[in-house]
Each structure stands twice: as structure tokens, then as C-alpha cells.
Amino acid sequence: MKNAFRQAFPQTIPVLTGYLSLGIAFGILLQSAGYGPLWAFGMSLLIYAGSAQFLCVELLAAGAALSHVALLTFLLNFRHFFYGLSMITRYRNTGRRKWYLIFGLTDETYALLTATKVPEGVDKKDFYTAVTFMNHCYWILGSVTGAAVGSFLPFDTTGIDFSMTALFAVLVVEQWKAHSDHLPAMLGFGITILSLMIFGADNFLIPALLVLSTILLCLRKNSDNPGKEDVLQ
Secondary structure, eight states, X not given: OHHHHHXXXXXXXXXXXXXXXHHHHHHHHHHXXXXXXXXXXXXXXXXXXXXXXXXXXXXXXXXXXXHHHHHHHHHHTTTHHHHHHHTTTTTTTOTTHHHHHHHTOOHHHHHHHHHSOOOTTSXXXXXXXXXXXXXXXXXXXXXXXXXXXXXXXXXXXXXXXXXXXXXXXXXXXXXXXXXXXXXXXXXXXXXXHHHHHHHOTTTOHHHHHHHXXXXXXXXXXXXXXXXXXXXXX
């Protein structure tokens, strides 16, 4: 397991930089709403969803009901359902750790696991666990740090949320370079743009994911080369 962590750490450095910066911004916003480092630790440990946690800060500050918070969090993170479908094969035979791997499957962890080959001599279950656990720790560290220093360190968070957009763009490029078959990526771009034009910026994500997942599942089922690695494996 130690070898898996040593091999996985260099692969997670881009996520480390992104999670620390955005996690600190989240922690500062949470502290400014009246919730300290303990809240930041608990939310990052148990919720572990960046966009949902930022939303929770606004909802908590507004005194929203817990049921309202839970419903909005579920809808905001519904895209992870589709990530999970595409990771069924990879997470097969991972035992009890499968539940943590599913819980820790963020956008960035998903992109990293599907773009990175498991190093030789490293058990894939250990590698998946190491990547997921380290990314989780980076987010917790960033959010707790932000909440701890936010009370006495003036900090303008304007525009810092773009760091995650930049990070995900880098991971998309790595995905493109790692796979010779670019059809899934091209379908993703095309269907997303079309869905955006039809449904608008507020409602395009779920329809795009539904259509894209259906097409990719059909392509996989009808593939003439089942041994070829693709993004659904």
C-alpha cells in the first residue's frame, strides 16, 4: 500500500494545487458565515463536494431547512451517478473499499483515474484508493486552513473558483493525450453544446449526461473489439 501512495502522489499534484486553493476559499467563506474550522472539517469529510459545499454556505447563512439543503445537494451532484456507471468495471472486486471509492469519486478524481495508467507492480485497488484518499485529504486540508485563517487574514476570493475550471481543463487535455480513441470526447463536446443551445445554461447538464451515457453504453455494447480500453472501462 505504501508503494501505491508513492506512485500515486505525483499524479495527484495538479489536484493538490487546485483543491488547496479552492478549499481555502471555501473555508474563508464558511468562516465569514459564522462557521469555524470544525464545520469545515466535518463538511469536507462527510459531504466532500466542492460546488455543493459552496452552495451550503449560502443556504446555511440564509437559514434554509435541512431538507432543502439535502435536495439541492442531491440535484447538484446528480452527475456523479453517470461517473459511477462508467467506473463499474474499474471498481469491480475492490471489496469493502468500493464504498469509499464511490463516495470519493469527484470530478477531478474521476478524470485522474480514467487518464492515468496504474503503474507496474502496483495493485490497482491500492492505486485507486491512494488517489481517492489523497485527493480527499487535500480538500479537507484546504478547507480547514481557510476556515482557520479566515478570521484574521483579509482575503479577496473573487475569481478563485476559476482555479477548478483551469484544473479540469488540464485533466481533459491529459485524457485526450492518454486515449487514442477520441470519439467519446468529441461526442461529449458536441452533445453538451447542443444541449446548452436547447435547454439553456441552467438546465443543460442532466439532459446532456443522459443522452451521452445512453450513446456510449450502446457503443460499448455493440463494439467489435471488446478488449480495447475505453472511457467506460
